[in-house]
Amino acid sequence: MKTILVAGGAGYIGSHMVALLVKRGYEVVVADNLRTGHWQAVKGARKMYVGDLRDGAFLHQIFTENKIDGVINFAAFSLVGESVTNPLKYYGNNVEGAVSLLSAMQAHGVDKIVFSSTAAAYGEPEKQPIEEGDRTEPTNPYGATKLAIENMLKWCDCAYNIRYVALRYFNAAGSDTEAGIGEDHNPESHLIPLVMKTALGQRDHIGIFGEDYPTPDGTCVRDYIHVKDLAEAHLLALEYLERGGSSDVFNLGNGAGYSVREIIETARRITGKEIKAVVEPRRGGDPSVLIASNKKAAEVLGWKPVLGLDQIVSDAWAWHSGHPNGYEG
């Protein structure tokens, strides 16, 4: 049985990864400092280590006590706006955490890593759908830290033969209703959970950040991808590396775009709630359209997302209506 270290496994996407790995018969070891994660989200892991990736002694203990076959790294700060006002917090956590993790892998002879990158690595896209070879020019420090780590991974492959898959996610959403886990960020900044909180009556309205974009209804268009489809892609990436696959970068998105207004309409239909929406000014740094080409992930990894927008919204609604206070109750 293979043992996988999931760094950031108590977070939103990481906890869904843990649940899938356990379901598919992997032994799972989690490392998380619980800064934004929740211990209650970690289901079925063999061990959970609470500590910081930047702490070399902490990682040395994990790699000494467990025979780790591969690593998946979700641990990062990921609030775009905060990264603009406090870039050192982002370089300090995201890049230093990755340096420390790769150093421990090198020291302990672990040679496979799957890394959470982001569509923010592209910045303002040159064309739609976005392909992996397109220009990468992040427009905020968050995206820049992820791109810096992708570059670092390239050099670590050359120097230490640590092979990697970097996965550039588009907009993750939804939940695993069977495992009883979901999205619980504080503060929450993502559109779908905020729409759910509005449907629950926890917020008076959802703000629509700008309606003067060059899109069909004037609101921003994004590619929403179910967190369970994301987790499946990581598993395929891990299996690809286990087969000897060479280091590479893949987009993970549905390949379809929905506007902010379309998301709110879908949520009204699925929840049966009114969901008041108010147009507000644009949020700085938002590209008008981000849609993934997922062709490369299909061809090389054999990944095909199967859960569309209705499933994403209904699973998000199941989680939020069943856990109105997140993991706290």
Ligand SMILES: NC(=O)c1ccc[n+]([C@@H]2O[C@H](COP(=O)([O-])OP(=O)(O)OC[C@H]3O[C@@H](n4cnc5c(N)ncnc54)[C@H](O)[C@@H]3O)[C@@H](O)[C@H]2O)c1
């Ligand atoms: N949510 C999205 O739509 C989205 C899109 C693109 C990329 N991503 C990336 O996916 C990853 C997971 O995102 P998420 O939404 O699940 O975030 P999250 O904040 O819920 O999860 C991150 C986890 O990492 C832990 N962590 C952070 N820094 C750490 C450190 N130094 N040491 C140990 N643990 C640490 C946190 O406590 C948390 O449990 C992140 O790397 C994020 O940048 C997310």
Ligand SMILES: O=c1ccn([C@@H]2O[C@H](COP(=O)(O)OP(=O)(O)O[C@H]3O[C@H](CO)[C@@H](O)[C@H](O)[C@H]3O)[C@@H](O)[C@H]2O)c(=O)[nH]1
């Ligand atoms: O209250 C809100 C919140 C968001 N939006 C809009 O909804 C869209 C989606 O926003 P959000 O859910 O915050 O996601 P993004 O800003 O698109 O960023 C996500 O998706 C990116 C890739 O597409 C990743 O890089 C980021 O990590 C991830 O947070 C954007 O157009 C926002 O302007 C609103 O109109 N009102």
